[in-house]
Amino acid sequence: MKTKLLTHLLLPLALVALILPGCAKKPAPKPLSSDLSGSTYQAPVTSMPTQDVSGFRQQAVSDGANAGDTVLAAVPVSGLERIMFDYDAFTLSAKAQEILTRNAAYIKANKGLKVVIEGHCDERGSDEYNLSLGERRALAAKAYLVSLGVADSQLTIISYGEELPLDRSRGESGYSQNRRAEFKAVR
Amino acid sequence: MNRYFALLTLLLTLLATPALAQIEIRGPGQQAIPAALTPFLPQEGAPSPQVAAEIEAVLRWDLELSGLFSLIDPKAFLADAARIGLASTQVDFAEWQMLGAEAVIKGAYSVTGDQLVLEARLFDVVSRRLLTGRRYVGKVKDVRQMAHSFADQILLSLTSESGPFSTRIAYISNSSGNKELYLMEVDGHDPVRLTNHRSIVLNPDFSGVGKELLFTSYKAGNPDLYRKEIYSGKEAKLSSRQGLNTGGRYSPSGRELALTLSKDGNSELYLLGTDGSERKRLTNEWGIDVDPSWNPAGDKLAFVSDRQGNPHIFILDLVSGKTNRLTGNSKYNSTPAWSPKGDRIAFSRLEGGSFNIFTIRPDGSDERQLTFGGGNKEHPRWSPDGRFLVYSSDKEGRKAVFIMRADGTGSVRISPPGGDSNHPAWSGTW
Numbered sequence: 001m002k003t004k005l006l007t008h009l010l011l012p013l014a015l016v017a018l019i020l021p022g023c024a025k026k027p028a029p030k031p032l033s034s035d036l037s038g039s040t041y042q043a044p045v046t047s048m049p050t051q052d053v054s055g056f057r058q059q060a061v062s063d064g065a066n067a068g069d070t071v072l073a074a075v076p077v078s079g080l081e082r083i084m085f086d087y088d089a090f091t092l093s094a095k096a097q098e099i100l101t102r103n104a105a106y107i108k109a110n111k112g113l114k115v116v117i118e119g120h121c122d123e124r125g126s127d128e129y130n131l132s133l134g135e136r137r138a139l140a141a142k143a144y145l146v147s148l149g150v151a152d153s154q155l156t157i158i159s160y161g162e163e164l165p166l167d168r169s170r171g172e173s174g175y176s177q178n179r180r181a182e183f184k185a186v187r
Numbered sequence: 188m189n190r191y192f193a194l195l196t197l198l199l200t201l202l203a204t205p206a207l208a209q210i211e212i213r214g215p216g217q218q219a220i221p222a223a224l225t226p227f228l229p230q231e232g233a234p235s236p237q238v239a240a241e242i243e244a245v246l247r248w249d250l251e252l253s254g255l256f257s258l259i260d261p262k263a264f265l266a267d268a269a270r271i272g273l274a275s276t277q278v279d280f281a282e283w284q285m286l287g288a289e290a291v292i293k294g295a296y297s298v299t300g301d302q303l304v305l306e307a308r309l310f311d312v313v314s315r316r317l318l319t320g321r322r323y324v325g326k327v328k329d330v331r332q333m334a335h336s337f338a339d340q341i342l343l344s345l346t347s348e349s350g351p352f353s354t355r356i357a358y359i360s361n362s363s364g365n366k367e368l369y370l371m372e373v374d375g376h377d378p379v380r381l382t383n384h385r386s387i388v389l390n391p392d393f394s395g396v397g398k399e400l401l402f403t404s405y406k407a408g409n410p411d412l413y414r415k416e417i418y419s420g421k422e423a424k425l426s427s428r429q430g431l432n433t434g435g436r437y438s439p440s441g442r443e444l445a446l447t448l449s450k451d452g453n454s455e456l457y458l459l460g461t462d463g464s465e466r467k468r469l470t471n472e473w474g475i476d477v478d479p480s481w482n483p484a485g486d487k488l489a490f491v492s493d494r495q496g497n498p499h500i501f502i503l504d505l506v507s508g509k510t511n512r513l514t515g516n517s518k519y520n521s522t523p524a525w526s527p528k529g530d531r532i533a534f535s536r537l538e539g540g541s542f543n544i545f546t547i548r549p550d551g552s553d554e555r556q557l558t559f560g561g562g563n564k565e566h567p568r569w570s571p572d573g574r575f576l577v578y579s580s581d582k583e584g585r586k587a588v589f590i591m592r593a594d595g596t597g598s599v600r601i602s603p604p605g606g607d608s609n610h611p612a613w614s615g616t617w
């Protein structure tokens with residue numbers, strides 16, 4: 001059965017080629033069915049791209065002028081503590097609410113302070129889903145701070161999903177460190 | 188009479204065609220065609236063992252991944268393997284038949300300076316015919332591309348569908364210290380860094396038309412959607428609405444794109460025009476709606492939502508506006524990818540503490556698990572011919588990009604060592 005595979009494909013085609021030379025409207029692609037020898041062989045020529053590749057190799061690294069505007073435009077503030085979350089959850093635990101109450105007092109006492117709330121996740125789950133989950137964590141923290149009287153204008157949020165873990169080890173102790181919201185000052 | 192016979196033959200041909208289409212990608216040994224891959228020989232100019240070795244290595248890797256062939260050990264080769272003889276009259280088919288080969292790949296090259304001419308042929312040993320032949324003219328440094336291109340040609344001539352070996356895979360790697368966008372060959376060779384954002388670059392996707400990539404980057408302090416022309420290097424921000432601008436996916440026609448925006452305080456799916464303008468809001472749910480993937484017809488989107496509790500995959504019919512849940516009893520499903528033929532959806536599922544790759548029909552039937560064992564396997568994407576899947580896996584410790592056949596066999600790591608590599612995206616025909 002195996003040995004007949006190729007014959008199987010070709011026999012009908014060969015028959016058609018033999019029997020239909022006049023009838024076939026579309027001539028069979030010449031280089032493939034005719035079999036010319038060595039140097040006179042007229043196979044389809046594929047010219048390979050040569051300029052493109054080196055072209056974009058050079059382009060690829062020409063772009064590093066603004067290393068400044070990266071993720072770390074926010075700086076930690078000593079008076080603000082991070083809060084932690086359960087897996088795939090954005091509800092605020094009693095502990096988290098206690099910390100948020102202290103954070104709220106600090107932000108209210110520093111009217112000029114602009115705070116960005118960063119939502120983070122552990123690495124389990126899809127990147128996209130975790131970006132949304134991180135955003136929900138940040139939003140939950142923000143809503144709680146606002147409910148405690150913090151001015152909305154002092155707060156912004158951003159989600160980093162699973163992109164900036166504190167602990168890169170795999171396992172619950174590491175994961176639990178990474179499911180968090182951080183409070184940083186915007187420069 | 189003659190005409191009648193011709194018609195009959197035509198009919199027979201048509202009847203025989205399905206047999207041709209039945210050559211499927213399977214595990215090694217099943218239905219594999221015994222084939223001989225002979226060393227490519229110098230035709231004119233000086234021999235270049237390096238060029239010959241590169242051609243053979245590329246073809247061997249591609250053909251073995253295809254699962255269509257069982258390659259005969261070159262140690263068994265006899266005199267014909269050392270003769271150029273590229274015409275079927277010059278090939279000693281009896282010799283190959285004796286070795287059990289049903290197909291023979293032969294070729295010759297000429298190196299002149301930095302110029303390379305490559306001739307490659309596939310012969311059918313049983314019928315003693317040339318099945319396909321190609322002549323490539325280019326630079327020596329493009330030798331791998333030429334060989335990949337011939338591997339595509341081999342699959343085309345045997346299955347009437349080209350292979351995907353001369354396409355590209357984009358992925359994210361942090362080997363430079365930051366997550367940046369990279370491009371590599373299907374076998375992982377020649378990785379090239381495309382971005383230098385020194386920030387976080389995420390979740391790339393190719394446009395179906397044109398050599399262009401979409402991705403999300405924190406370069407400007409917010410997860411914004413960018414597009415980049417690969418060869419010109421030109422880059423532009425496509426959507427920088429407040430909050431998430433992620434998971435951008437061009438529609439098959441290339442005229443619009445689906446993505447997740449959270450500008451309204453919750454992640455929702457939207458359609459944007461290619462100029463970044465808002466066309467339509469697609470979801471309106473309290474839950475998370477992310478990771479859209481188009482069907483080939485461009486009238487349905489598979490996506491992930493936790494609107495019914497856990498993350499599940501849903502299908503949104505863009506015409507009727509109806510949404511159906513695809514995945515059944517399971518806790519966490521993510522990153523759907525609709526196959527290019529439309530017949531299956533690949534996704535990743537968390538079960539027993541780790542993610543594995545599954546596929547399912549769009550009607551929810553015939554679910555199959557493709558990967559097993561330790562480590563997390565995520566972000567599956569199809570090759571443009573639907574024969575293979577590429578995905579991220581951390582089973583070797585650090586995250587890396589793997590490739591496998593669509594039935595889950597033949598999995599092999601392709602991303603280069605160094606750093607974590609993940610989130611692959613497979614280009615269309617290159």
